[in-house]
Amino acid sequence: MTPLELEIEQVKSELVSMWMLVQSQLNKAKEAITLYDKDVAHEVLVKEKRVNSFELKIDRDCENxxxxxxxxxxxxxxxxAALKINTNLERIGDIASGIAQYVVDSPANFDMAAMESTGLLRMYDEAINILADTRIAFENEDTVLARSIFKRDDVLDDINDNSPNTVAEVIKKDAGLLPEALYILSIIRKLERVGDQSKNIAxxxxxxxxxxxLKHAKSSGKLTEED
Amino acid sequence: MNLSNAGYRNSKSILFQSVIVFFAFLITIPLIIVLLYIIEKGVLQVNWHFLTNVPKPVGEKGGGIVNALVGSAIMVGVASVMALPIGILAGIYLSENSKSKLAYYSGLCVDILQGVPSIVIGIVIYYWVVLTIGYSGLAGSVALGIMMLPIVIRSTEQTLRLLPPSLKEAALSLGVPYHRVILKVIVPCGFAGILSGIMLSIARIIGETAPLLFTALGNSFLSTNLLKPMESLPHVIYYYATSPYDDWHDLAWGASFILLMFVLLLNIITKVITRKWKIQL
Amino acid sequence: MENTIVKAENYNAWFGDNHVVKDVNISINRNEVIAVMGPSGCGKTTFLRGINRMHELIPGATAKGKILLDSQNVLDMNVIYVRAKIGMVFQRPNPFPNLSIYENVVAGYLLNGIKVSKADKDVIVEKSLTSSALWNEVKDSLHKKGTFLSGGQQQRLCIARAIAMEPELILFDEPTSALDPISTSSVEALFHELKTKYTLIIVTHNMQQAARVSDRTAFFYMGELVEFDDTKQMFTAPADQRTQNYITGRFS
Structure with missing residues (x-):
């Protein structure tokens, strides 16, 4: 391997590590909202710093x-691509910590039924899966998988588009859930951003x-491919 | 690396260096001795009278070597006129076409020619020229010309071969025809080298005696007729030095001194030329 | 006006039995800078030297096909005429060591025995040296030998010498490979200027140089023209795997 290839491998593996970290941030944030666990939420907030330092490191490596x-x-x-993916991942990291912040700020636990009925949990799982699949597509340089992300993002968009109605229904049923419902709406909005970032990454x-x-043998038709 | 015997190794190196320096110095001694001896013996003989008179018969005082000076000058001149154009052109061919068969064989011939003893060349010329037109300065010139050839050819070839090919390419890429590239670029750039080759070849043949013995023969009178026998410096030295008369021995010393000075001068001029006109590439 | 200046059609070149340039087809436009790159022995220099027929100077070298210069096949033209019309600059700066800077610039006229008046020569010298960005540096020492100049200056002198013949096309055979980085950038800067008047074909080992100076890049490999495309395209998304391997340094 040439030194350049080694450097590129290095950037790639750093990016994958950062990706794993961001995925676990998202997972932990989900755990925090489902279990109303403020400790986990705090952990996410603390680890956000690591995401940021990853971003700086990868930026600097690319620069070099x-x-x-x-x-x-x-x-x-x-x-x-690595530079842009880096930025996208950092944003997803921000989103995870934003969600965790809601848990910290929220005075009461989120109502499980409300989270189900608005499609939040389904959306959350899908967002996590999409992010994981883009990582796999990145690692395996799998453009077919990467292309499938665009379709799957539509699911998130649908839930997001419907959210005013679904959230309104939760509030209609029980006006006491109003603050929670607003949190849920905000989380849905944020998860929609995760889908967008994943799409950018794809x-x-x-x-x-x-x-x-490569587009082979453009004009002359004589050129043969070696590999 | 084991450095424990560094001192010993160092002194070995110094010893080796001193040996080289010593021998380098040693080789200058024979030259100095010969120079001093000939100067001592010859310098007193040389005066205006010596340079402008023909030798006197035995018993008469005085006499000079003007016939030999003129003879040598004429024969070397004629030899150069014959050998230089051929030699330089052949040298150009060899340097330009070093890979051709012809170049290989003619190069080989040049080497062999250089190795042929001068007396053999004299004999050949005796059979070719002397037997048809008789003993003459012309025959001597031909013999000297043949001796000059290999030196001129080789020095021209070596000089031109040292010129970078990029020089020729530069000229050719400007659309310059081949003959002009050679005449206007290659030869001028190698001029100092070619000239020093010429000087060295003259210095070499001016001292040749053997091929002149039975071609130019020798002549105790001043003669400028190329078709008649002609005197030359080395021949006059040989002739008078082997005679039994002291007066003639003095003449021989004087002639030796002149010859030596001439060769020395040519060598010095050659050195100056190569240093001064050397083209910076 | 016809925009194509040089067009090779099925150009082939050999050294003895060694087929070094294979069926090259390429069309080069006026006022373009073309970089030709490829690994050593790929035939790029041979191709370049084929354009002004310097290739055939090497014993055993032969060529077949067509190289059209303004729609005339150079292989059928008088060599002297071809070379006068196509300037060439070599790997090592090679000013004539026996000539002054002034004489070097007009060497094409001097050596060909073309009579030019002193006044005309003065004009040619100043114009050519100005075009090669050397005039200000040497205008006070025009009658010194060209070999006293620095490497970069010597190379620009060689460019001036080529320009003085008013060629349409100038070929560069690795023009900066013997120069230090400063001299290299001075010569590279010159390419941008020269482009307005001439067409330049530059063979280079230095890929970054090809990327910096050229409009289009040709990649040769094993005697074939593998790819010829816009330089930007070539260095971001080459169309052929071999090109990519070469420019990213992953060559065998």
Whole structure:
């Protein structure tokens, strides 16, 4: 492996580690809302700092590779994608800590029935799955999987689009749940953002991987592929 | 690395260096001795009279070597006129076409020619030229010219071969025809080297005696006729030094001194030329 | 006006039995900077030298096919004429060591024995040296030998020498590989200027240089023209795997 390849491997593995961390942040935030566990919520808030430092580290690493190796073609595209994915992951990290913050701020536990009826839990699971699948697509450079993310994001959008109605119904049933219902609405809004970020990431994956799947033998038709 | 015997190794290295320096110094001694001896013996003989008169018969005082000076000058001149164009052109060919078969064989011939003893060349010329037109300065010139050839060819070839090929490419890429590239770029750039080769070849042949013995023969009178026998410096030295008369021995010393000075001068000029006109590449 | 200046059609070149350039088809436009890159021995320099027929100077070298310069096949033209029309700059700066800076610039005229008046020569020298961004540095020492200049200056002198012949096309054979980085950037900066008047074809080992200076890039591999495309496209998303392997340094 050339030194440049090693550097790129390094960026890639850092990105995957950050990804895992962000996934666990999302999972923990979910745990916090379902169990109304303020300790877990605090843990998410504390770990948010690690997400941020990951982001800075990856930014700096990419910067160095650009400066020292002048990457071109697939390497260049990978690093550009890595920079953007890095930002997207950091935003998802922010979202997780935002959700955790609601748990800390909320005076009472969230009503399980309300979370079910608004589709929040289903949405949450799907968001977590989407994020995990984009990671797998990234690791395996799997553009088919990456493309499937766009479709799956529609589920999140639907739940989000319906949320004014579903939340309104919760409030209609029991006006006492009003503050909780608003929290639920906010969480749904945030999870919708997770879907959007994942979609962006999927686009970056396609952008960088497709550079490798090259359009063969454009004009002359004589060129043969070696591998 | 084991450095425990560094002191011993160091002194070995110093010893080796001193041996080299010593021998480098040693080789200058024969030259100095010869120089001093000939100067001592010859310098007193040289005066205006010596340079402008022909030798006197035995018993008469005085006499000079003007016939030998003129003869040598004419024969070397004629030899150069014959050998230089051929030598330089052949040298250009060899440097330009180093890979051709012809170049290989002609290069081989040049090497062999350089190794041929001068007396053998004299004999050949005797059979070719002297037997048809008789003993003459021309025959001597031909013999000297043949001796000059290999030196001129090789020095021209070596000089031109040292020129970077990029120089020729630069000229060719400007659309310059081949003959102009050679004449206007290659030869001018190698001029100092070619000239020093010429000087060295003259210095070499001016001292040749053997090929002149039975071609130019020798002549105790001043002669400028190329078709008649002609005197030369080395021949006059040989002739007078082997005679039994002291007066003639003095003449021989004087002639040796002149010859030596001339060769020395040529060598020094060569060095100056190569240093001064050396083209910075 | 026809915009294509050079067009190779099924150009092939050999050294003896060694087929070094294979069926190259390429079309180069006026006022373009073309970078030609590829690993050593890929035939890129041979192709370049084929354009002004310097290739055939090497014993045993042969060429077939067409290289059209303004729709005339250079392989059928008079060599002297072809080379006068196409300038060339070499790997190592090679000013004529026996000539002054001034004489070097007009060497194409001097060596060809073309009579040019002193006044005209002065104009040519100033114009060419200005175009090669050397005039200000050497205007006071025009009659010194060209070899006293620095490497970068010598190379710009060689460029001036090529420009002086008013070529349409200038070929560069790894023009900065013998230069230090400062000299290299001075020569590279010159390419941008020269582009307005001439068409440049630059063979280079330095990929970053190809990326920096050229409009389009040709990639040669094993004697074939593998890819010829917009330089930006080439360095972000090359179309051929071999190109990608080469430019990203993953070559065997």
């Amino acid at each position: 590779v650009f400066a020292l190796y002048c990457p071109v073609a697939v390497d260049l595209r990978f690093l550009l 686009e970056e994956i396609i952008f960088y991987v497709e550079a490798k799947i």
